[in-house]
Structures are given as C-alpha cells and as structure tokens.
Amino acid sequence: MTRRNLQGLACKADKSATTTLHPQGAGRGCKADKSATTTLRAAIVGAGIAGAHCAGQLATAGWHVEVFDKARGAGGRLSTRRLGHGWATLGSPFISAQRDPFRSVLRDWARKGWLEPVRGDVLQGRATVSWAQAQMQNHYRPTIEPSQLVRQLLGDAHLHSQARVAAIQPRAIVLEDGRMFDDYDCVICSIPAPQAVPLLAELPLLFERLAEVRYRPIWSFLMRWDGGPAANVIKFDDELLNVAVRQTSAGPGLWAVHSTHEFAEGYLGVSTEEASTRAASALLGLLGLPWPVDVEAAHLWRYALPENPVGGYWLSDRESRVALIGDGIAGAGVERAWESGLRLAQALVQSSEELAA
Numbered sequence: 001m002t003r004r005n006l007q008g009l010a011c012k013a014d015k016s017a018t019t020t021l022h023p024q025g026a027g028r029g030c031k032a033d034k035s036a037t038t039t040l041r042a043a044i045v046g047a048g049i050a051g052a053h054c055a056g057q058l059a060t061a062g063w064h065v066e067v068f069d070k071a072r073g074a075g076g077r078l079s080t081r082r083l084g085h086g087w088a089t090l091g092s093p094f095i096s097a098q099r100d101p102f103r104s105v106l107r108d109w110a111r112k113g114w115l116e117p118v119r120g121d122v123l124q125g126r127a128t129v130s131w132a133q134a135q136m137q138n139h140y141r142p143t144i145e146p147s148q149l150v151r152q153l154l155g156d157a158h159l160h161s162q163a164r165v166a167a168i169q170p171r172a173i174v175l176e177d178g179r180m181f182d183d184y185d186c187v188i189c190s191i192p193a194p195q196a197v198p199l200l201a202e203l204p205l206l207f208e209r210l211a212e213v214r215y216r217p218i219w220s221f222l223m224r225w226d227g228g229p230a231a232n233v234i235k236f237d238d239e240l241l242n243v244a245v246r247q248t249s250a251g252p253g254l255w256a257v258h259s260t261h262e263f264a265e266g267y268l269g270v271s272t273e274e275a276s277t278r279a280a281s282a283l284l285g286l287l288g289l290p291w292p293v294d295v296e297a298a299h300l301w302r303y304a305l306p307e308n309p310v311g312g313y314w315l316s317d318r319e320s321r322v323a324l325i326g327d328g329i330a331g332a333g334v335e336r337a338w339e340s341g342l343r344l345a346q347a348l349v350q351s352s353e354e355l356a357a
C-alpha cells in the first residue's frame with residue numbers, strides 16, 4: 001500500500017509555490033487551503049529516547065510526525081517490564097547528565113517526581129573481599145516507568161507501534177509487511193547501527209558510515225533474593241557481573257542485575273536458562289548468600305552500548321532526505337541519544353523553508 005496518492009501529489013506540488021510553516025500544532029499538509037500553508041512531514045524509525053525527542057520537537061514546531069517502532073510501545077533501551085501490579089526495568093537503570101540542557105531537564109523531571117537522585121546507598125566490592133561506599137554523581141533513577149518518560153517526549157507525534165521497518169528509501173519507508181509510507185520531507189532513522197544497516201541498502205553513503213559501528217552486548221536479569229548487603233545499588237568488582245539495582249515497584253527483594261560485556265560476549269549464543277544459571281551462581285558468590293536466588297526474567301541486549309560511535313550528533317544524506325540519530329552516532333548513553341534527537345530537530349526546523357521548496 002502506498003500513501004502517495006493524488007491528494008499527496010497535489011500537496012507536494014503546492015510546496016514549491018507558496019510555503020508557510022505552521023508555527024504551532026500538527027495537522028496534515030493537504031488541507032482545503034493548500035496554497036496558504038504546507039505542513040512538513042517526517043517519518044521516524046525507532047521510538048527510543050532519541051527518536052521520541054526528535055519527534056516531539058518537530059511536532060511542536062508544526063511538523064506532521066509519524067514514528068514507527070517494532071515494539072509494543074515507546075522506550076527502546078528505556079523500556080519497562082510489567083510484573084504483577086508493578087514494573088521493573090531490564091534496560092538502562094540510570095539516567096545521568098553531564099551538562100545542560102539535559103541537566104536542567106533531569107532536575108525538572110525530579111521536581112515532577114519522575115526521577116530521584118542516586119545518593120549514599122551505593123556499595124562497591126564483593127562479599128569475599130569487602131564492601132565500600134561509592135558515589136554516583138549526577139545519576140538519577142526513574143520513579144515512574146522509564147518508558148513513560150520517553151512516551152511523554154513524543155508530544156503530538158503519532159506512534160505506530162508493532163510496526164517493524166524493513167527498508168528506508170529516499171523520503172520513504174517500507175514496513176516488513178510490505179506497506180510503504182512515502183512522500184516525507186525527511187526520514188529519520190533512530191535505531192542501533194547494526195539494526196539500521198540492513199535497512200539502508202539503497203542509501204550507500206549512510207550504509208558505509210554506519211556499517212563500521214560496533215556495539216557491545218549486556219545480559220540483564222531480574223532476580224529476587226533475601227538478605228545480602230543493605231544498599232540500593234551494588235557495583236561489583238567482578239569479571240562476570242557489573243551492577244545490581246534494587247527495583248522498588250514490584251515487591252520486596254527484586255533487583256535488576258546487569259552482566260559485564262565480557263560475560264555477554266561469552267554467552268551470546270546460549271539459552272536464557274543457561275545464561276541465568278551462570279549469572280545466578282556468580283551472584284551468590286559475590287553477595288555471599290547461602291541460598292539460591294530466583295531469576296524472574298532475563299534479556300540479552302545484543303546492542304547495549306556503542307563501542308565506536310560515528311561522532312557528532314546526526315548524520316544525513318541531504319539528497320535522499322534521510323538522517324541518522326541515536327547513540328550509534330552521538331555516543332553511548334541516554335544523554336547523548338536525547339541530545340542527538342534535539343540537535344537534528346533544531347537543524348531541520350532551521351532548514352524548513354529549504355525542505356519545503
């Protein structure tokens with residue numbers, strides 16, 4: 001199915017004649033008075049924090065924005081797992097900011113009760129050696145589901161969930177079920193580089209730059225145990241496990257435990273049961289627990305953190321009207337991903353007249 005139809009073509013032709021951007025609010029370009037206004041249209045692949053933030057910023061500037069994500073909702077590596085009446089996160093446990101503008105945003109989210117700073121209750125070490133108090137400067141933990149933090153960034157953008165994109169073409173995307181959405185003024189790809197590369201076969205310039213970017217994996221587990229050291233965050237001095245973060249919303253004793261990259265690389269091809277058993281046994285030794293821990297969920301993040309991001313905030317092929325954002329471009333972490341979405345949106349809004357011509 002294609003959305004290029006007579007109405008769409010008429011709308012496109014009008015752009016070169018007279019173009020005035022809507023200062024606020026969304027709305028479709030092909031309205032009755034087409035000669036007076038043209039609303040720019042963007043498709044964004046990926047509703048993680050980079051794509052959602054870019055989408056919301058463009059929508060606020062008056063663009064019509066459609067976001068496509070293969071998952072059931074927004075969030076990406078900040079998504080949430082529902083457990084009974086509560087939730088837990090297997091993705092990024094922390095959101096941190098080194099500088100403005102994200103630092104001010106996090107303070108605002110903390111004032112709204114969406115985040116709380118990580119303070120004091122952080123231990124580092126292992127039971128067989130010793131535990132020491134550790135600091136985590138400028139780190140926050142979500143107190144609401146992190147996926148909600150991402151969803152609110154979308155603003156007036158329209159999210160197509162469970163919509164896996166199979167190919168990106170100049171001004172167009174194709175879903176895996178064959179449906180094509182086209183006639184966009186800009187298509188933005190905001191997914192981890194190794195997942196983006198197969199979609200970019202028709203865009204050799206972007207394909208080549210992204211093909212070099214490698215990511216490192218992490219196995220994440222939700223584990224429940226009694227006892228152990230009194231803390232909310234435990235940073236392990238260990239080759240297998242990296243950190244455990246207490247989850248407060250889904251009953252007592254629940255923790256998210258993240259492996260090291262080395263552990264995940266060694267257990268890439270194994271079953272969830274095998275990885276869980278190995279991680280649980282490592283954890284017992286690290287915590288000095290005499291009884292087994294329950295593993296309630298496990299997830300392998302094949303593309304957890306980029307090892308050699310492209311650099312800058314975004315990458316674009318102006319001729320084909322396709323741009324790339326996310327941590328594979330801007331660098332590891334939530335802050336860089338958020339900022340890449342912001343910077344691209346600002347650049348697009350500044351170029352609106354050129355894009356509409």
Ligand SMILES: Cc1cc2nc3c(=O)[nH]c(=O)nc-3n(C[C@H](O)[C@H](O)[C@H](O)COP(=O)(O)OP(=O)(O)OC[C@H]3O[C@@H](n4cnc5c(N)ncnc54)[C@H](O)[C@@H]3O)c2cc1C
Pocket residue numbers: 045046047048049050051068069070071074075076077078090091092093094095096163164165166190191192195218220258301303304305325326327328332333334335337
């Ligand atoms: C276990 C773990 C721990 C981490 N810890 C930290 C930390 O402590 N601090 C920190 O700052 N960062 C941390 N990170 C990294 C941080 O989560 C990411 O850098 C950031 O969330 C990336 O955001 P993004 O928008 O670039 O990508 P993502 O969040 O990955 O969003 C990409 C979206 O694209 C969608 N998608 C993929 N392929 C397709 C397709 N073909 N079609 C449609 N949709 C598609 C996905 O479903 C996803 O929603 C951690 C990550 C992991 C996995």
